[in-house]
Each structure stands twice: as structure tokens, then as C-alpha cells.
Amino acid sequence: MTKLHASLTTPLPRDDAFAYIADWSHQAEWDPNTLSSRQLTEEQPVVGARYALEVKMVPRPVTMEYRITELEVPTRIALVGEGSGVWTEDVITFSDAGDGTRVDYAVEIRLSGLLGLLQPLLGRAFDGIAKGAIAGMQRELDARAGE
Numbered sequence: 001m002t003k004l005h006a007s008l009t010t011p012l013p014r015d016d017a018f019a020y021i022a023d024w025s026h027q028a029e030w031d032p033n034t035l036s037s038r039q040l041t042e043e044q045p046v047v048g049a050r051y052a053l054e055v056k057m058v059p060r061p062v063t064m065e066y067r068i069t070e071l072e073v074p075t076r077i078a079l080v081g082e083g084s085g086v087w088t089e090d091v092i093t094f095s096d097a098g099d100g101t102r103v104d105y106a107v108e109i110r111l112s113g114l115l116g117l118l119q120p121l122l123g124r125a126f127d128g129i130a131k132g133a134i135a136g137m138q139r140e141l142d143a144r145a146g147e
Helices: 014-022 024-030 113-121 123-145
Strands: 002-010 034-039 050-055 062-072 076-083 086-097 100-111
Touching: 002 123, 014 024, 014 076, 014 086, 014 100, 014 123, 024 034, 024 050, 024 123, 050 076, 062 086, 100 123
Parallel strands: none
Antiparallel strands: 002 100, 034 050, 050 062, 062 076, 076 086, 086 100
């Protein structure tokens, strides 16, 4: 199991930051490790809403299905993602920070099968994935603040 955590502060108001990130179909816009993301259910972000993501993995991309497991508008969202040999839990919290928003992003990753054997060796790779995701999230949220 690998646990990662990162934070950012954006001038975008909390309601707007939450609305953008809680719609997991936007995930490919801010996470460079995600090749595509789309909503599978009709509902707007609600507990139980599901999303299909194609993520970069070694040796080939993996299709994962994410579902919202917790939703406290506009302060917290938790999602569980599952795919071939991969399980993740993403928890993102939003709080006021001056005139903007602080976003705390925590992810837990569990690999199984052959990937599970490699997990202890992938610490740096996972750190790089987390840094790319938080940088992309920062970019997209800040761009929305400037609109």
C-alpha cells in the first residue's frame, strides 16, 4: 500500500473548486497520468456516481471504474477506483483560505498480482504521479479563477 498527500491553494472560490473537482469526468484535464475520463451514470456528482478512467500503468494503460463513496458539498469528496490489479481511494477536502480555497488531496494505492510485487519499488514513480496531478489541479483551478 502507498499513501500520498499533497495540498494547494487557489484563488478560485471553494464552491467553484469543489464543483469542478467533484465532477470526476474532468479528471483527465488535470491529471497527466489519466488518458481519458468519462461519467458512466446520469447523476451529477452524488454518492454512487460512477466514472470510467483509462490510466497509465506499466506495461500498458488500465481501465478503472471510480465511484463516489462520500460527498459533503462543498467540503469533501471520496472516491474508490478499481481496475485490473489496482485499487485506489482518493479523498479530497476543500476549505476556505483567505479569498480562495485550500485543497488537500490524499490517495491510497494498492496494487495486486504482479503489480503488487513491484509496489515497494514504485515509491518515486508514485510521488511523480502525485506531483503531476496536484500541479495539473493547480493549473486548472487557477485558470478557472481567471475566467
